[in-house]
Amino acid sequence: MLSRRNATVAVAVGVGVAWVVAITVIIANQPDPGAPSPVALRDSLRSALVARDSGELEDLLDYPGSGASDFADDYVAVLGEEDVRDIAVQLVPDEHSPTRAVVSGVTHGSRFTYSLAVTREEGRWTVAFTPPLP
Numbered sequence: 001m002l003s004r005r006n007a008t009v010a011v012a013v014g015v016g017v018a019w020v021v022a023i024t025v026i027i028a029n030q031p032d033p034g035a036p037s038p039v040a041l042r043d044s045l046r047s048a049l050v051a052r053d054s055g056e057l058e059d060l061l062d063y064p065g066s067g068a069s070d071f072a073d074d075y076v077a078v079l080g081e082e083d084v085r086d087i088a089v090q091l092v093p094d095e096h097s098p099t100r101a102v103v104s105g106v107t108h109g110s111r112f113t114y115s116l117a118v119t120r121e122e123g124r125w126t127v128a129f130t131p132p133l134p
Contacts, residue, residue, distance in 0.1 A: 033059055033068075034124030038091055038098050041118070041125040045101060046089040052076040062119045062126035071129070082107045091118065101127050 035041035048056035058072035091098035
């Protein structure tokens with residue numbers, strides 16, 4: 001026969017185990033970062049930048065460690081502060097096997113352009129906010 005104290009401990013342990021299992025399942029079912037194709041990467045990157053969607057941007061980043069979320073939040077905040085508009089993304093040297101994503105747009109009446117390294121790992125395409133290697 002279980003005492004009230006033992007029953008309480010058993011329920012608490014059961015809830016703890018269920019919580020750990022639930023978190024593990026959620027993490028295991030998270031999609032890998034990146035897009036399934038270069039064209040999807042280009043379209044999603046443009047969409048994330050235009051919409052100032054840090055969650056969508058975070059999902060496309062090849063970013064070491066766990067700082068992708070903070071980086072994406074800060075990056076889209078700057079886009080808004082700088083009144084960035086007319087954003088375009090082009091994959092080079094070609095759309096089927098890119099090594100760089102060239103982002104262009106307008107801020108405060110001036111055009112800007114910068115390149116991001118494009119990487120492919122296990123069939124997923126990502127961008128890195130580091131200088132692309134030649």
